[in-house]
Amino acid sequence: MQNRNTLRAGPDERGHFGIYGGRYVAETLMPLILSVERAYAAAKADPGFVAELSYYLSNYVGRPSPLYFAQRLTEAFGGAKIYLKREDLNHTGAHKINNCMGQILLAKRMGKRRIIAETGAGQHGVATATVCALFGLKCIIFMGATDIERQAPNVYRMKLLGAEVRPVTSGAGTLKDAMNDAMRDWVAHVDDTYYMIGTVAGPHPFPAMVRDFQSVIGEETRTQIMAAEGRLPDSLVACIGGGSNAMGLFHPFLDDSDVQIFGVEAAGYGLDTAKHAASLKGGAPGVLHGNRTYLLQTDDGQINEAHSISAGLDYPGIGPEHAWLNDIGRVKYVSATDHQALEAFQLTTSLEGIIPALESSHAIAYAKTVARDLGPDHLMVVSLSGRGDKDVATVAKALADGALPPGDLS
Amino acid sequence: MSRIAGRFAALKAEGRAGLVTFLTAGDPDRATGQALLDGLPAAGADLIEIGMPFSDPMADGPAIQASSLRALNGGANLVSTLEMVRKFRTKDQLTPIILMGYYNPVHAHGVAPFCVEAAAAGVDGLIIVDLPPEEAEELAGPARDQGIDFIFLTAPTTDDARLPVVLASASGFVYYVSIAGVTGTASASLDTIGGAMARLRRHTSLPIAVGFGLKTAEQVTAVGKLADAAVVGSAIVQKLADGLMPDGKPKPGLVGEVLAFVGELSAGLRLVKA
Numbered sequence: 001m002q003n004r005n006t007l008r009a010g011p012d013e014r015g016h017f018g019i020y021g022g023r024y025v026a027e028t029l030m031p032l033i034l035s036v037e038r039a040y041a042a043a044k045a046d047p048g049f050v051a052e053l054s055y056y057l058s059n060y061v062g063r064p065s066p067l068y069f070a071q072r073l074t075e076a077f078g079g080a081k082i083y084l085k086r087e088d089l090n091h092t093g094a095h096k097i098n099n100c101m102g103q104i105l106l107a108k109r110m111g112k113r114r115i116i117a118e119t120g121a122g123q124h125g126v127a128t129a130t131v132c133a134l135f136g137l138k139c140i141i142f143m144g145a146t147d148i149e150r151q152a153p154n155v156y157r158m159k160l161l162g163a164e165v166r167p168v169t170s171g172a173g174t175l176k177d178a179m180n181d182a183m184r185d186w187v188a189h190v191d192d193t194y195y196m197i198g199t200v201a202g203p204h205p206f207p208a209m210v211r212d213f214q215s216v217i218g219e220e221t222r223t224q225i226m227a228a229e230g231r232l233p234d235s236l237v238a239c240i241g242g243g244s245n246a247m248g249l250f251h252p253f254l255d256d257s258d259v260q261i262f263g264v265e266a267a268g269y270g271l272d273t274a275k276h277a278a279s280l281k282g283g284a285p286g287v288l289h290g291n292r293t294y295l296l297q298t299d300d301g302q303i304n305e306a307h308s309i310s311a312g313l314d315y316p317g318i319g320p321e322h323a324w325l326n327d328i329g330r331v332k333y334v335s336a337t338d339h340q341a342l343e344a345f346q347l348t349t350s351l352e353g354i355i356p357a358l359e360s361s362h363a364i365a366y367a368k369t370v371a372r373d374l375g376p377d378h379l380m381v382v383s384l385s386g387r388g389d390k391d392v393a394t395v396a397k398a399l400a401d402g403a404l405p406p407g408d409l410s
Numbered sequence: 411m412s413r414i415a416g417r418f419a420a421l422k423a424e425g426r427a428g429l430v431t432f433l434t435a436g437d438p439d440r441a442t443g444q445a446l447l448d449g450l451p452a453a454g455a456d457l458i459e460i461g462m463p464f465s466d467p468m469a470d471g472p473a474i475q476a477s478s479l480r481a482l483n484g485g486a487n488l489v490s491t492l493e494m495v496r497k498f499r500t501k502d503q504l505t506p507i508i509l510m511g512y513y514n515p516v517h518a519h520g521v522a523p524f525c526v527e528a529a530a531a532g533v534d535g536l537i538i539v540d541l542p543p544e545e546a547e548e549l550a551g552p553a554r555d556q557g558i559d560f561i562f563l564t565a566p567t568t569d570d571a572r573l574p575v576v577l578a579s580a581s582g583f584v585y586y587v588s589i590a591g592v593t594g595t596a597s598a599s600l601d602t603i604g605g606a607m608a609r610l611r612r613h614t615s616l617p618i619a620v621g622f623g624l625k626t627a628e629q630v631t632a633v634g635k636l637a638d639a640a641v642v643g644s645a646i647v648q649k650l651a652d653g654l655m656p657d658g659k660p661k662p663g664l665v666g667e668v669l670a671f672v673g674e675l676s677a678g679l680r681l682v683k684a
Contacts, residue, residue, distance in 0.1 A: 014544060024513060026469045028565035028590050170475060183468045188591035190567055229588045285679060287513045287540065288466060302465040303499040303516025
């Protein structure tokens with residue numbers, strides 16, 4: 001880091017956060033990635049670009065999103081005062097659109113006419129298809145065949161929005177395989193194509209750029225909590241797959257050492273099983289998809305499939321800045337199981353009238369486990385990164401299978 | 411002189427270009443993979459690339475993806491790959507072996523022990539697809555210390571401004587990826603390849619091997635007139651796949667068929683003076 005007095009200065013000029021990040025891509029892509037880096041550096045320094053993004057965030061996405069005091073959840077948890085940052089209220093129903101809006105304006109500046117993206121749950125795919133429809137650009141979404149099956153409503157939404165959804169059958173047909181095929185497509189269409197990566201991962205400058213576009217979450221939260229409580233929160237909680245909603249909430253608070261920060265990975269069936277998606281707590285550093293970071297992998301360096309009930313957290317890696325924040329101890333990374341997420345999903349729905357995404361339910365589940373011990377003077381902001389309408393069928397099936405009896409709400 | 415430099419010097423003396431063949435280590439199983447590797451020099455391979463199998467081969471097309479998966483399902487890993495090379499070296503001291511693949515398996519094994527073990531096994535060069543010059547030094551340095559050449563890829567997208575960056579620490583030879591795309595898909599025109607060779611030779615005196623999209627003996631012969639070596643990967647791997655039974659086991663005669671195909675690929679190069 002160039003400036004030792006801040007944790008917010010990274011990455012260095014080669015895209016490294018400590019030993020993580022970087023640009024581990026084939027030579028064919030390197031010139032392209034360097035051109036994205038130059039274009040982004042120019043765009044963020046251009047007041048015209050900043051103003052255009054701000055216009056669309058206000059008038060199209062619907063920002064700022066509310067910071068909502070969840071009184072009944074607070075009472076049920078019996079301790080810390082719980083605020084929910086309502087990214088579920090954004091257009092398209094999740095935080096993903098913040099990043100897509102920034103990147104589509106960049107792609108337009110670069111003169112790209114064809115947009116590709118990977119998607120797991122379909123939220124990033126829908127957000128990408130949405131901005132492509134808005135600006136009249138060709139859109140191709142790579143999605144694992146397994147995910148296409150379990151996220152059918154989002155697949156149809158993307159098609160309605162004019163996107164072509166390409167099923168990916170390599171590997172287990174999930175998010176990592178979709179990312180492989182998106183990169184294969186990019187390398188074959190270098191002239192006209194922009195790859196809109198959906199999370200804070202991939203080769204530099206994507207982790208930093210996506211973080212910057214998502215930091216609107218944390219910046220608004222600072223202003224909103226000051227207005228509501230007259231002080232900064234005591235803690236922040238967000239779920240982590242690749243980690244973009246978490247990075248967006250956390251980054252503006254990294255230098256506020258009194259603010260405790262918790263990132264919640266998906267523990268699936270449990271960290272003591274092979275079926276989880278906790279790259280930090282159950283993985284080891286390695287190199288995949290253009291960056292060095294923690295990965296779920298075998299001793300031989302083969303990548304393992306992740307598991308989570310939430311398709312959006314079902315990824316065997318994590319953004320490199322999270323890997324660094326983990327190693328230096330600034331953010332505490334914890335986990336919640338499928339079971340805990342299902343319980344939090346039902347609690348939030350029944351007590352607040354808000355159906356949270358299964359992804360976000362992991363963050364709420366962790367808040368539940370610690371709220372009582374933290375006491376009523378503690379202000380906690382939980383990122384409600386998306387709405388859960390897309391997950392209703394998954395939840396119904398899980399409850400029918402006996403994962404958590406509906407009556408079992410302690 | 412390294413085996414790679416020695417082989418290119420010998421090819422130059424013969425006045426012809428070389429054939430570089432690719433196989434994934436342990437595809438479809440260890441015994442068949444070893445028999446193929448051991449037979450390659452006599453069949454006509456001048457240099458041999460051995461793919462280190464990886465679960466997520468992002469720069470590869472369907473043929474090599476499937477090959478990597480078959481090898482992994484057959485139990486191949488980095489240790490068994492080096493063991494193949496060690497066995498090969500008991501029979502052949504002259505044909506250069508280049509390991510090709512992705513960084514993560516090497517990273518997981520440990521860079522320093524990997525370089526020592528690879529050199530001891532008789533490996534001459536490394537091509538790591540996802541290590542561009544900006545990130546390569548952490549492996550290229552330790553590899554060079556063990557006498558292993560780190561071979562860089564150049565692509566149609568690598569422009570004149572960037573070529574010196576890529577070539578600055580190149581050794582052994584330069585690998586020209588002739589298409590923007592993954593392995594085994596489209597083929598570049600000879601005019602395009604010829605133009606690229608002229609451009610590359612302005613920047614380097616190292617031998618140049620051309621790969622990606624070469625599938626036939628005719629293409630190999632034609633590229634041999636322009637470059638110092640022609641690389642064939644997916645077509646050989648596909649030939650192997652075609653010789654498997656539905657249960658994945660090799661049909662009788664598979665090794666002979668694949669090696670005969672390598673013989674066809676090399677025949678044209680041996681007739682034509684570069």
